[in-house]
Amino acid sequence: MTSSLSTLCLHCGxxxxxxxxxxxxxxxxxxxxxxxxxxxxxxxxxxxxxLPQRCAAxxxxxxxxxxxxxxxxxxxxxxxxxxxxxxxxxxxxxxxVVDTAHAKVDAVGSAESGRGSAMRQARVAAASLTxxxxxxxxxxxxxxxxxxxxxxxxxxxxx
Ligand code: SF4
Ligand code: SF4
Numbered sequence: 001m002t003s004s005l006s007t008l009c010l011h012c013g014x015x016x017x018x019x020x021x022x023x024x025x026x027x028x029x030x031x032x033x034x035x036x037x038x039x040x041x042x043x044x045x046x047x048x049x050x051l052p053q054r055c056a057a058x059x060x061x062x063x064x065x066x067x068x069x070x071x072x073x074x075x076x077x078x079x080x081x082x083x084x085x086x087x088x089x090x091x092x093x094x095x096x097v098v099d100t101a102h103a104k105v106d107a108v109g110s111a112e113s114g115r116g117s118a119m120r121q122a123r124v125a126a127a128s129l130t131x132x133x134x135x136x137x138x139x140x141x142x143x144x145x146x147x148x149x150x151x152x153x154x155x156x157x158x159x
Contacts, residue, residue, distance in 0.1 A: 013060075018117060097149050
């Protein structure tokens with residue numbers, strides 16, 4: 001990863017902190033390696049294993065298992081990352097998009113365990129129709145912005 005790309009990701013963290021995704025699919029060998037590092041994994045009904053998000057390997061905005069991160073993490077590039085890699089936006093512009101996204105997510109609510117947890121709580125409350133209207137609106141604005149600039153049509157499988 002070139003330095004401006006890593007600078008962007010170290011400014012963002014949203015594909016690891018639960019803001020964009022709820023889990024990362026794992027191959028069996030990856031699951032075994034992460035278990036050995038003491039990470040708790042999610043075993044689904046069909047036996048598939050996933051790494052829940054916010055990722056327990058994330059410290060601040062930094063991946064603590066970067067050299068051994070799962071293949072799905074290795075391959076994932078959000079739309080903004082691709083735009084920076086292609087020179088369609090400058091690093092400053094891309095960091096500005098991240099700052100706006102963080103602000104929109106923070107408008108949804110705060111949680112002790114961070115942005116991803118606040119988004120998860122809001123999504124669960126929205127699904128069960130217990131979210132206050134103003135928070136529902138903030139959640140909708142955040143999701144639209146995340147879709148437009150980050151998730152786009154590329155989604156890391158496992159949602
Ligand atoms: S969401 Fe994009 S910019 Fe943010 S950390 Fe992930 S790849 Fe990097
Ligand atoms: S293993 Fe690293 S790259 Fe993958 S989700 Fe966790 S913190 Fe992010």
